[in-house]
Amino acid sequence: MFQGGRFRARGAIDWRRLALTLTAVLGVLAFGTVSTVGVLVYLGVQKVDRISIAGLGEVGDQVRIPNGEERNASRGAGIDEVTDVRNVLLVGTDSREGLTDEQLLRLGTEDEGTNLTDTIMLFQLDPKADHATVLSFPRDLLVTYCDGSKGRINKAYQTGQDTSFGGPGCLVRTIQDLTTIPIDHYVEVDFAGFIDAVDAVGGVTFYVDEPLTDRYAGLDVDPGCVTFDGAKALGFVRARHLGDDDFGRIARQQRFLRELVSESTSLDTLTNPARIVSLVNAVAGSITTDDQLSTGDMVELAYSFRELSNAGLDTRTVPGQPGMWGDAAVVFLDDAESARLFSDFRLGLLGGQPAGQPAAPPVSEPAPLTPAEVPALLVLNGAGVKGLASVGSEALTARGFAVSRTDNAPDFGLGRTEVLYAPDRRGEAELVAAAIPGAALVPAAASSPLTVVLGEDFDPARMPPPPPPPVATPAVATPDADVAAEGAGSSEPAPEPTYAGATVSAVSC
Secondary structure, eight states: OOOOOOOBOOSOOOHHHHHHHHHHHTSOOSSSSOOOHHHHHHTTOOOOEEEOOTTTTEETTEEOOOSOOOOOSOOTTOOBOOOSOEEEEEEEEOOOTTOOHHHHHHHTOOSOOOSOEEEEEEEEEEGGGTEEEEEEOOTTBEEEOTTSOEEEGGGHHHHHTTSTTHHHHHHHHHHHHHHOOOOOEEEEEOHHHHHHHHHHTTOEEEEESSOEEETTTTEEEOSEEEEEOHHHHHHHHHOOOSSOOHHHHHHHHHHHHHHHHHHHTSHHHHTOHHHHHHHHHHHGGGEEEETTSOHHHHHHHHHHTTTOOGGGEEEEEOOEEEEEETTEEEEEEOHHHHHHHHHHHHHTOTTSSOTTSOOOOOOOOOOOOOGGGSOOEEEEEOSOOTTHHHHHHHHHHHTTOOEEEEEEOSSOOOOSOEEEEOGGGHHHHHHHHHHSTTOEEEEOOTTOOOEEEEOTTOOGGGSOOOOOOOOOOOOOOOTTHHHHHTTTTOOOOOOOOOOTTTSOOSOOO
């Protein structure tokens, strides 16, 4: 649990900048952009729906509780500044409620959604560093849901509606189980909220260097400086027929986020009270949050991020590879890369320094953990499949892990493979889990050995290939050898392929 204090801010407050800052920080990133929770709060428009979501902040046996008590939101010139880090899950559903027939026609869609989450982004808000990290999830990512079934992550919300978790609760639980990242708050918006929010700020103008046409998304723009109104913007961030894939769609969403942050904090918007009021009235009824995200929290988060700009945004994407799962096209998680990314996100390392700390000089990171450094594993057959423990032991040994012994688990019928670890063996457990696609991390007693319980999902063919045998080569000292070694194992974003409409152009509009 992050511990946070706060202090009384001094001096006059620029209320318009405060309102628009919250638009850019905590408003809903529904389909690749931000809406306006905090503006609604500040202006006293109490139309935001709040729902109870069980399981927020629960990862394994750990529960994180942010400083979320209700506070007075109207304190004149004094607003408390938030200093603790918050993880906020921002989702956009495909609900068409509130759209006119004309809008539906323009979007190339029908009047009913399917309770799917078109966009899923996890924000880490670090007010001390004036930094926000955005982690985007491919909508086709193959995951295990809250009820133990499997499918695309964008269906977790729909699946949860038939369980005790509820739609939002199932999505929260699914992501927390997948990433081991505690989620403090949940914010949701629908199509109508996104469209109205973009229209209320007067649209977003930026340069695109190629034609973009997708009739299924109602998108048809020519190269050049384009002003994206709400409907056109929705087509831009939802388009799935531009010759790319799920990752191209995410890249466009992340670009639009940056462009909207610039637009929302521009002088033209900040000095236009009518736009702010219009923004509030337009989207107030389209937002849902968890009931722990209080009025006081929203205002204080807005004030704490009043200086946020594009430079303070770090956008990342959960890594994976497209493939087929039965008859369904899905994205398979890249277990090794994602384990590193999730760990760095959880520890707040993606911004260049630990979460909650001001920027510090860069330091050399320790060498990454290797399988040879992991204590010998106990491998158990939890599925009841004859010889499974031996097969798993051979597969792990081939990948550099040591195995102390194999045996049957006390009970059979385990569906998902588990890696059981003592509190001081978390890092080693993550490395083992990264080698077994779909494995879950399960905390165990302090005296427990590092244990792999193989479930019915275990398939050695899906494991990363074993490393090639070492080739003896003479060591040659070079001036850059130490420099090259630094950063090995870091989760710096890899260069992105060029996706349609996602490239940020040097041309200014």
